[in-house]
Amino acid sequence: MIEVKGFSFTYPTGSRPALTDVAFEVAPRELCAVVGGGGAGKSTLAGVVSGTVPHLTGGTAEGVVRVNGRDLAETPLSGLVGEVGLVMQNPFNQISGARFSVREEIAFGLENLGVPRDEMAARIDPVLEDLGLTGVRDRSPYELSGGQQQLLAIGSILVMRPTVMVLDEPTSQLDAAGNALVFEALGTLKEQGVTVLLIEHRMERLARAADRVLVLDRGAIVAQGPPGEVLADERLEEWGVSPLRYTVAARRAAARRLWPDRKPLPVTLDAAAEGFGETVTRLDRGDRGDRGDRGDRGDRR
Ligand SMILES: Nc1ncnc2c1ncn2[C@@H]1O[C@H](COP(=O)(O)OP(=O)(O)O)[C@@H](O)[C@H]1O
Ligand SMILES: [Mg+2]
Known part of the structure; x- marks a missing residue:
């Protein structure tokens, strides 16, 4: 559970x-x-x-941040190890530099947590498998591709089984297959009751996977x-976020009355296909949509 107030x-x-004055909550089993x-x-x-932030960075903070009910201003970082997992934006920064193989790197956090040896293998191997890293388990973390390093960074957090997981653009260097593995792993985490905060600029999967x-x-x-509301918002570009292709296509179609009236703009391929399908059916019936209310959304882009 994450609670941020003022x-x-x-x-x-x-x-x-x-x-500035940030407030939100993320519940267990929720992907925000x-x-x-x-x-x-x-x-x-x-x-x-x-x-x-601000424990390591310094700076001035105001307001309250609670994780699993604990006020972070009063909780030393050491008290959060194993409870909150952060996957950093640059995976290279996350590699410990203290271990010689991928498998040992994933074990590193568990050693620090004091997890018994025999339990470690039982935890590590499934994580390697889930993230497609089994084939490179004996390689040096530094020999991996950027995408594999990113998966390793995620794996070394996953293996600690945090109840709150924060991921900062974890798929920036991944191909479609790696991206799919990460979202699958996130889905499993949710089912296990983990609270997930995911920072992401690739919105295609977000639109389907995010609860909020x-x-x-x-x-x-x-x-x-x-996601269906926020990602279809007309102000998205003003906020510095590129809208999804589906939304842009439907918005342009709507300006030419080729998107069904009153149907929200789509943020997924399925929703786009459904809407355009309705338009095709309507045109097949010979209904051009010119029913006197023309122009009420004609200027929209
Ligand atoms: N360590 C830092 N010291 C000073 N300013 C920083 C630091 N990290 C980030 N900033 C500033 O804080 C703002 C937000 O940065 P950041 O959180 O990295 O944004 P984002 O991840 O959305 O790109 C930016 O203006 C950035 O320059
Ligand atoms: Mg950033």
Whole structure:
């Protein structure tokens, strides 16, 4: 469970706040996604929820952040190990540098948690398998591709079984197959009752996987709601986020009355196919949609 209330934060060197009056909650079994342009404050928010901001960064913070009921201002970082897992934006930064193989790297966090040896194997091998890393388990983390390093960074957090998981653009270097593995793993986490905060700019999968989407713009939450609503919002580009192709196509079609009236703009391929299917059926019936109410959405892009 993540609870953030009235939270503002300024870095020690910052001239303006990186986060302003942020408030949201994420419940167990919920996947909340955060989107926003570069510099919007996404990584700062990931740091706040995982306790590194302001504990490690310094700076001035206001407001309350609670994770599993504990006030982070009063909880030392060591008290969060194993409970909150942060997958950092750059996987290279996350590799410990202290271990010589992928398998040992994944074991590293468990050693620190004091997990018994025989339990370690039982935890590590399924994680390697789930993330497609079994074939490179004996390689050095530094010999991996960027995508494999990213999967390794995710694996080394997953294996610790945190109850709150924060991922900062974890799929930026992954191909479609790697991306699918990550979202599958996130689905499993949710089923296990984990609270997931996912920062992501690739929205295609988000639209299907997220329970809620939060938009950050210049440090403030400017929208928050179900993906079908938030990702179809006309202001998305103003907020520095590229809309999905499906939404753009339907918005252009709507301007020419080729998208069904009153149907929300789609954020998934299935919803787009359904809407355009209805239009085709309507045109097949010879109904051109010219029913006197023409123009009421004709100017929309
Ligand atoms: N360690 C830091 N020290 C000072 N300013 C920072 C630091 N990290 C980020 N910032 C600033 O905070 C703002 C938000 O950055 P960040 O959270 O990294 O955004 P995002 O992840 O959305 O791109 C930016 O203006 C950035 O320059
Ligand atoms: Mg970032």
